[in-house]
Amino acid sequence: MTHILAIARDNDNGAILKRQLEQLGATGTLASESESIVHIMRTQPIQGILINMPTFLRLHGEGKNIINDSMGSFPMLRCRVDGETGALTVFEQGVTPEQALAQFVHQCAAQPPRTIRREERTAITCAILLSQDAGFNPATTERTITFDVSPLGTFCFSTHIWKPGQTAWLQFLDLADKTPISGTIVHATRWGKGCKRPGCGISFHSITDTQGEELAVLLKGSCMAPKRVIIS
Known part of the structure; x- marks a missing residue:
């Protein structure tokens, strides 16, 4: 129900x-x-x-x-x-x-049941490649940015059509370890749908230890105030 x-x-x-x-x-x-x-x-x-x-x-x-x-x-x-x-x-x-x-x-x-995350994300802009396939095919890959990031997920600007539950791949260009990260789309807002930021919230499947350490340093050094966001 x-x-x-x-x-x-x-x-x-x-x-x-x-x-x-x-x-x-x-x-x-x-x-x-x-x-x-x-x-x-x-x-x-x-x-x-x-x-x-x-x-x-x-x-x-x-x-x-x-x-x-x-x-x-x-x-x-x-x-x-x-x-x-x-x-x-x-x-x-x-x-x-x-x-x-x-x-x-x-x-x-039509929405998957979910809770909000207890952890907060930090509003920070990172350059990323965001793709709908693991091979980062140019036809399905965007050069874009993050709006906010945590060690467990991110919200990215995107004009592509995403659906909750869909798998996404992203690459943080600001990190030394640029290993592609896979994740699950937990919510998405389409471009042109009201006065809202278009994009998708992604929960990381896994990141390398090096990426985790780099993100921790990046987030600790951010001067932006943390913002609570929604994610499963």
């Missing part, structure tokens, strides 16, 4: 959202406080986030930051439940609330 995190209080409105999700074949987990949101997203693999805006606007702290950082990583739908009538309003144009919710659940079902 599709697992969706619902940012809503455990009251009548939250029950309405859970019931509507269940009618569409999904299960909803309610959370309205920062601590519970962080705990759920770190420990329970989810496939999307349904946001009751009145609850979200009252939210503060790390939980709200994580939700904001999740944009582009999980399908999201913003909505409001009328406390008196139970009617659902969605902040999407051109569709009814029922259509928007059904489309949202369908998008979530």
Whole structure:
């Protein structure tokens, strides 16, 4: 069953959202406080986030930051439940609330369940070759950059079409050890899809010991502030 995190209080409105999700074949987990949101997203693999805006606007702290950082990583739908009538309003144009919710659940079902990573990535720009095949065929290889990096993964600028679960290969041109690194695409944003950075989040399968040491030195020397990102 599709697992969706619902940012809503455990009251009548939250029950309405859970019931509507269940009618569409999904299960909803309610959370309205920062601590519970962080705990759920770190420990329970989810496939999307349904946001009751009145609850979200009252939210503060790390939980709200994580939700904001999740944009582009999980399908999201913003909505409001009328406390008196139970009617659902969605902040999407051109569709009814029922259509928007059904489309949202369908998008979530296509996503692999995942949690957020406990480790932070550092915003740093590295020159890389990013390819869809191990041989770095010019037709499927981009000369591009990273937006952020950690010893376990990276988010790269890309205008190619990537899908979660797909294998990618990359080569860090700024490292002395340029052994190609393979990884799994955990989320991707297509070019031209809203005001978002196009690219893909990659979880490394393995890197050499030398690359790990070089990345540690590179990240330690960065003057940029660390930024939390989403990855399985």
